[in-house]
Amino acid sequence: MVLCMSVLGLAMAAMAFGAATKPERTTSMTAAQPGAAQVAQTRFFVDPAPGRVPIEALLLEIENHVRLEQAAAESFVEYPTSALLHSKTVSTFVN
Amino acid sequence: MTNGQPDLLKGLSPGDAGEVLALGTRLLLSSGAELFHLGESAEALHVIQRGRIKLTLPMQVRGREEDVLVEERVPGQTVGWSALIPPYRFTLTATAPLETEVITFSREALVAHFAAHPAVAQAISLNLAAVIGQRLQLFQTMWLREMQRTVELRYA
Numbered sequence: 001m002v003l004c005m006s007v008l009g010l011a012m013a014a015m016a017f018g019a020a021t022k023p024e025r026t027t028s029m030t031a032a033q034p035g036a037a038q039v040a041q042t043r044f045f046v047d048p049a050p051g052r053v054p055i056e057a058l059l060l061e062i063e064n065h066v067r068l069e070q071a072a073a074e075s076f077v078e079y080p081t082s083a084l085l086h087s088k089t090v091s092t093f094v095n
Numbered sequence: 096m097t098n099g100q101p102d103l104l105k106g107l108s109p110g111d112a113g114e115v116l117a118l119g120t121r122l123l124l125s126s127g128a129e130l131f132h133l134g135e136s137a138e139a140l141h142v143i144q145r146g147r148i149k150l151t152l153p154m155q156v157r158g159r160e161e162d163v164l165v166e167e168r169v170p171g172q173t174v175g176w177s178a179l180i181p182p183y184r185f186t187l188t189a190t191a192p193l194e195t196e197v198i199t200f201s202r203e204a205l206v207a208h209f210a211a212h213p214a215v216a217q218a219i220s221l222n223l224a225a226v227i228g229q230r231l232q233l234f235q236t237m238w239l240r241e242m243q244r245t246v247e248l249r250y251a
Contacts, residue, residue, distance in 0.1 A: 085240070
């Protein structure tokens with residue numbers, strides 16, 4: 001009888017412990033997500049964003065794009081065909 | 096100068112071209128100097144003798160207004176034809192990226208010469224129409240190409 005009561009008590013204690021610690025585990029997992037986001041965010045701010053080029057370089061890129069587009073347009077005006085109208089350039093601005 | 100004769104004077108006899116050139120005054124621009132500014136009253140047009148002229152328009156780049164290249168003109172070519180076309184106001188800004196020399200013709204002097212020499216007026220008007228027409232065709236093409244890219248990006 002004493003043994004049965006002890007086993008039952010142990011089982012209830014184990015269930016209570018399990019019930020008590022289960023939400024904690026979920027909470028800790030949930031809490032880990034903002035932590036991961038925080039790490040990612042920290043990295044976002046630390047690393048320069050890809051494609052965030054200096055403004056002088058960007059202006060040169062735009063200028064280069066304009067020259068290439070103008071050359072493509074001149075080719076079309078000289079020999080107007082649909083293919084030349086939509087010909088691709090090597091401009092990094094649009095590729 | 097391209098082929099020795101400016102695009103504005105094509106088809107004129109050497110004598111007629113010389114008379115027109117005599118109406119102009121030479122203007123030397125140092126590197127970075129502005130020839131005319133967007134929105135200004137256009138009182139004169141310019142034929143490039145040597146150097147280069149950059150035509151730009153303002154554009155917002157990362158919250159800053161920047162002059163962005165629209166077209167570049169070389170010796171023999173004409174800039175500032177707004178001086179002969181109403182409403183006589185520049186729609187671009189012109190600067191010299193390097194030391195540049197232009198011949199400047201005032202509208203007043205040209206119009207007076209045209210009144211006295213109708214054949215010269217006709218030839219120059221046709222040359223000017225060719226310059227304007229080429230600009231129109233180029234920009235029409237460039238606009239369509241940009242539109243095509245927008246369509247591809249939005250509705251791909």
